[in-house]
Amino acid sequence: MNFKEELxxxxxxxxxxxxxxxxxxxxxxxxVIFEAMRYSAIDAGKRIRPVLAMAAAEALSxxxxxxxxxxxxxEMIHCYSLIHDDLPAxxxxxxxxxxxxxxxxxxxxxxxxxxxxxxxxxxxxLFSQPAPPxxxxxxxxxxxxxxxxxxxxxxxxxxxxxxxxxxxEATLYDLHRRKTGALLLAAVQIGAVVAGKPDALNIYGKxxxxxxxxxxDILDVIGDEALLGKPIGSDAKNxxxxxxxxxxxxxxxxxxxxxxxxxVDSLSPFGEKAAFLRExxxxxxxxxx
Numbered sequence: 001m002n003f004k005e006e007l008x009x010x011x012x013x014x015x016x017x018x019x020x021x022x023x024x025x026x027x028x029x030x031x032v033i034f035e036a037m038r039y040s041a042i043d044a045g046k047r048i049r050p051v052l053a054m055a056a057a058e059a060l061s062x063x064x065x066x067x068x069x070x071x072x073x074x075e076m077i078h079c080y081s082l083i084h085d086d087l088p089a090x091x092x093x094x095x096x097x098x099x100x101x102x103x104x105x106x107x108x109x110x111x112x113x114x115x116x117x118x119x120x121x122x123x124x125x126l127f128s129q130p131a132p133p134x135x136x137x138x139x140x141x142x143x144x145x146x147x148x149x150x151x152x153x154x155x156x157x158x159x160x161x162x163x164x165x166x167x168x169e170a171t172l173y174d175l176h177r178r179k180t181g182a183l184l185l186a187a188v189q190i191g192a193v194v195a196g197k198p199d200a201l202n203i204y205g206k207x208x209x210x211x212x213x214x215x216x217d218i219l220d221v222i223g224d225e226a227l228l229g230k231p232i233g234s235d236a237k238n239x240x241x242x243x244x245x246x247x248x249x250x251x252x253x254x255x256x257x258x259x260x261x262x263x264v265d266s267l268s269p270f271g272e273k274a275a276f277l278r279e280x281x282x283x284x285x286x287x288x289x
Contacts, residue, residue: 055191059277067194078183119147176209204277
């Protein structure tokens, strides 16, 4: 298997499906919201979450293509979260993926609505898929839990509550288990549901989610702004406790490697079918954007 080629193929499939999912009938009264939604969701990012959903299904002898539309629902939720994260009331960022953030282009009010629209459209798209009703319900529950107060939203609440304050180790782990980890775990769970083996890859998903955030914290200190498409140092600017401030840069790198190893080791029961997931864990450990 050529990992990079397979990753690119999966990313291309996601981009095509996102284009299909976010194509709307022109409406003079609503075109601006459609445009704002697409601005942050079309041809955007690495598409790691839907790629994970596809790869998880395949690792469990399922059909990755059947996981793709549900992975795109998850990607819409992720894109909505980034729009809201960038708002002046949150992280107040001007750049995202190398271009002006949504509120810089469409204004704060429309950016809020674009995020809300992506969140709600994610579920509309999900429930329009020709899958067994019990599967749609199971995946809908995974997505709503991952995005809600016990998941991403709850993590953001903790993040805001502790801004400018010291954060204990246990709280930091809980914050990122929710804010970043919940959607990445959900991606793996979606693939497992499609393959008919719910929870089979939860250990992998939980470790991937935490590793992703640790690397984000590292890149915010030593990353290349040109590659990241946004300024580095925003965590320090916003007085946030991170894995780097907690453990130091070398300690954070050691933690990242240890968590990645746990993710990879958890795949041993699945043999060669999980080869892409193994390579993806290593790719995420060493990513520069």
